[in-house]
Amino acid sequence: MRHPFFNLTHLVLREGESDFAVQHHAQGLVVTLGPRSAVFARPGATVSRWPGAKIIARQSPIARPKRNLLQKEIALAARILLGGGDVEVSKIVTLDKQREILLTAGRGAIVEKIDLAALAREGAPALQFLQPAYLCSGARVGFATVACDASAASWARAPYVYRADPAAGPSGPAILCLAGHTMIWSERLEPGESRDFALGNVIAATVNLTSRLRPTSQCHPDDYKAEIFGKPPAAAADIMGRLRDIGSTAKALLDSMRAREGFFVCEMTNHSEKPAFVYVQLNRSTFYGGSGLLGLAIRLFGAFFRLSHFTFGN
Secondary structure: OOOOOOOOOOOOOOOOOEEEEEOHHHOEEEEEEOOOOEEEEOOOOEEEEOOOEEEEEEEOOOOOOOOOHHHHHHHHHHHHHHOOOOOOEEEEEEOOOOEEEEEEOOOOEEEEEEEHHHHHHOOOOOEEEOHHHEEEEEOOEEEEEEEOOHHHHHHHOOOEEEEEEEOOOOOOOOEEEEEEEOOEEEEEEOOOOEEEEEOOOEEEEEOOEEEEEEEOOOOOOOOOOOOOOOOOOOOOOOHHHHHHHHHHHHHHHHHHHHOOEOOEEEEEEEOOOOOEEEEEEOOOOOOOOOOHHHHHHHHHHHHHHHHOOOOOOO
C-alpha cells in the first residue's frame, strides 16, 4: 500500500498557497499547505496531518456581518430548524512551515476536484451544490447557504443548497472538492442545450441551468433546442410575487418527494448565453431532503410517499 504523503511530486509552496492531490481511486485527498496558509474542510474529514497544522472548528468561509444577540439567535435557529443560516466548517491552518493533511471522502465516496476560477474564465457563473457533497475548499473559495428556488429544488430535493464563488483578486486556482458515490461525471451544456438526469444523481450545477421534473413517459426530442433568454427575467418584488415563488418551490419539492425514481426525470436546460456545468454521481444516494429539522421532516415524508400508494405512477 503506497503512502499518501511520500508519493507526491515534491512541492515548494509559498505563503498562502495550497495544493490538492486526489489519491488512488479518488477515495482521499492530500492537501499541501504553504507556510501560514489555510483551507476549509468538512468536519470529521481529516484523517492525518503533520505537526504544525491545527484545526479550528466552526468557522465560516466568508466574513460574517456584525450581529447583536437577537440576530445571532435567529441565525442559529435558521441553521437548526431550516438547515440554512451560517456555514460552519473546519478551518485547517499551518504555522511557519509547509505541511500536508490527508482527508477522506467518506464511506464509499469519490473526490471530484473543481477549479471554480477555470469555470469562471470559461464564462460559467456560480456553482450550487448539495451540502453533504462538500469535502473541502481553498481559501479563495467563498460559499454560503442559499434558499432553493423551484428550479434548484427539483434536482437538489432540499430547501437549501451551498453556493460557491471564486474570490476576486489575483489570478490563480480556486479549488472546490466535492464527494459523491462511486464516480462523478461532469457535463458541459452550451447555450440552448438540454439533458435529462435521474433523480438523486445530480450533486452540483451552475446557477444558469433551469431544471424541471418531467414524466419519463414524455420523450425529450434529440433535435430540441431551447430558447436563449440572455439576461434572466427580473424577479417579482411584490409580496404576491414572492408568495408565488415560494409556492412553486414547495410544489417542486413535493413532486420530487412523491416521485419514485423511474417515473420522473430531471430535465436541465441552459437558457443563458453562457456555458453551464452539471456534476452527477453515477450511483444515486439516499433521499437527501436537506439538513436541520425541516430536512428530517422532508426525509420522513419522502419515505412515507415511497412506501405508500400516494406516489406518482400508480
